Amino acid sequence: MAANKGKGVLSRPALVLGGLAFVLLVLVVIFFTGGVGEKVKRFVDANVPKSPETSGASAAAVKTVTLFFISDDDDALHKETREIAAGPTAADEAERALAELVRGSEKGFLSPLPPQTKVRQVFVAKDGLATVDFSRDIADKFAYGSSSELAAVYAVVDTLVYNFEAIKKVVILVEGSERDTLGGHVDLSRAFSPDYSLVAK
C-alpha cells in the first residue's frame, strides 16, 4: 500500500514535470518554427517585392503589349509588340501602352497620333469602360481627314481592348473634357468598341 502510495506520489510530480517539459518543448518548437517562418517570409518580401514567379532573370516585371500603327503601303493598322513595365493596375499599364503608341513604331510604321500628344490619365471602371484623357495636342496638332481620324481613334481603342482583359469599351476625353470629335468626323460622345476589321491580317 505504502509502496503503491509512494509510487503514486512519486509519479505525480514526474507527470507534472513531464507535462511541463512537453509544454515547454511545444513552446520552443512553436517559437523556432514560427521564427523561421517569419524569417522566410521577410526574405521573400525583401528580395522579390512584386512578382515572386519572375524572380529568376530580371528585377522589374514586364508586360508585352501589342500596339497598332499605320503602314505607308496600305490602309490597314499593323501590329507591333512592345515591352512595358508591368503593374500595379491595368490602368497604369494602359497609360504606358498608350505612351508607347504615341512614341511611335520601332519598325518603320507611321504613328496614328501626333507626337506631341500626352496621355493625361486612364481610368478603368469595373464594368470594363476605360476612360482615356489625352492632352489637347491629340486634336490640335493634326488636320485630320476621315481616314486619319478613324486610324487615330481605333489605334487607341484597339490597343486598349486588345491588350487588357479588364477593358471592353473606351471613351476618349481631350484635356479632361468631352469633345464632339478630334477633327470634325468621328463621334467621341459614345464609348467605342474595338474594330479589328481595320487591322492587317
Next chain:
Amino acid sequence: MRISRTTRAAISAAVLTALSVCLLLTAGALAGQARRIQTVVIDPGHGGIETGAKGRFGNLEKDITLSISLKLKALIEKNMGFEVVLTRDRDVDVSLENRSAAANNHKAGLFISIHANGAVQKKAAGSETFFLSLNATDEETRRLAYLENNSNDLQTHIDPSTDDDLMMILWDMAQTAYVKESSRLAEFVQIELDSMLGLRNRGIKQAPFKILRGVACPAILVEAAFLSNPDEEQKLASDAYQNRVAEAIYRGLARFLKLTE
C-alpha cells in the same frame, strides 16, 4: 348620378374616338408625305477655323467641300424639283449639331455631307462613301427594331421645342431608323463616283461619324478623293474634277430616287 355617369362615359368614348381618328389621319398624311422627298440638304464639310484636312500645296478641305456642294446644288435645282438647302454657303464655322438640326428643321428627305479625305499615308488614294455604323447598345437595338417599322414616329413624336433628355436621346439616334436606305444611297453614289472619277474605288463603308448620327433621313458622307495625296489634291482643286464629283453624286441620287419611287 346614373345619367351623368353614362353621359360622361359617352363623352369620353366620343373624345377618344375623335382623337384616334385624328391621330390615324395625321399618321397617314405624314406617311404619305415622308415618301415624297421635297428637300435635299447638302453639307459642305468643315468651315471657318475648322479647316479639315490640308493638302501639301495648301488646299483646304473646307474650300473644296463648299465648291463641290455649290455645284451639286445647282445640278439638283436645275434637273430635279427639289428644294436644296446648304448647311453653310460660305466660309463659316457651323457646329455638327447645328448642321444636323438644320437638316431636320428643313424636313430633309436626303442628306449628303461632302468631304475630301486625309490620311497619314501619302499614297492613300481613291473615293469612298460612308453611312453610319450603329455600334448600338442593347437598349438602342430594341428601339431600333421598333423605329425601323415606324420611322415616321421620329418626326411626329419629337417636338423640337422640348429640350429634355428624351429628345436628346431620340435625336441622337435619329439616323438608326434610316440606315438601310442610307446604305443603298451610298451604294448608288459610290458606283457613279467609281465610273466617273477614274480613281481607286474604296467602296462603301460604315463609320461612327458625328454628322450622320442626328439626321432623320437617309444620309451619306462622300469622300471625293484624298487631299493628303499630292496627285489627288491637284485634281480636287480643279474646277473640272469638282464638276465630275458633283455630277457623279447627282447621278447616284437620281438612281436612288428611281428605285424608291
